[in-house]
Amino acid sequence: MFEAQIKPILEEYCGDCHLDGAKKGGLKLDGWESVEALKKDHQTWTHVLEQLEHRIMPPSKEPKPKDDELNKLISLKVIYSRYIHS
Numbered sequence: 001m002f003e004a005q006i007k008p009i010l011e012e013y014c015g016d017c018h019l020d021g022a023k024k025g026g027l028k029l030d031g032w033e034s035v036e037a038l039k040k041d042h043q044t045w046t047h048v049l050e051q052l053e054h055r056i057m058p059p060s061k062e063p064k065p066k067d068d069e070l071n072k073l074i075s076l077k078v079i080y081s082r083y084i085h086s
């Protein structure tokens with residue numbers, strides 16, 4: 001699920017500033033390679049989803065995820081929070 005649904009979106013829209021050694025704002029998304037990793041780091045992940053949901057990230061000059069991509073991530077939040085709290 002992570003590889004197929006989450007990673008491509010993070011790489012495309014967040015990578016320049018938060019991947020491969022870049023860590024703007026102290027946020028580094030490297031090392032998230034599975035849903036298990038997200039589960040361990042669920043505070044950061046929840047924070048990331050909140051930024052997306054409220055359209056805070058990516059910064060306004062940058063390309064934004066399309067609505068359907070965003071909705072996909074946001075729906076994962078629901079699935080995901082069930083998963084970590086179960």
Ligand code: HEC
Pocket residue numbers: 010013014015016017018024025026027047048049051052057058059062
């Ligand atoms: C053009 C560079 C750039 C891109 C692209 C970008 N960010 Fe950021 N991000 C920043 C900068 C700069 C900060 C720190 C300053 C700030 O908070 O505005 C930041 C901070 C953050 C924070 C921490 C905010 C806080 O206050 O704790 C999160 C979470 C975040 N980004 C998530 C994302 C996600 C998710 C994406 C992809 C959808 C993304 N960012 C894309 C530059 C970027």
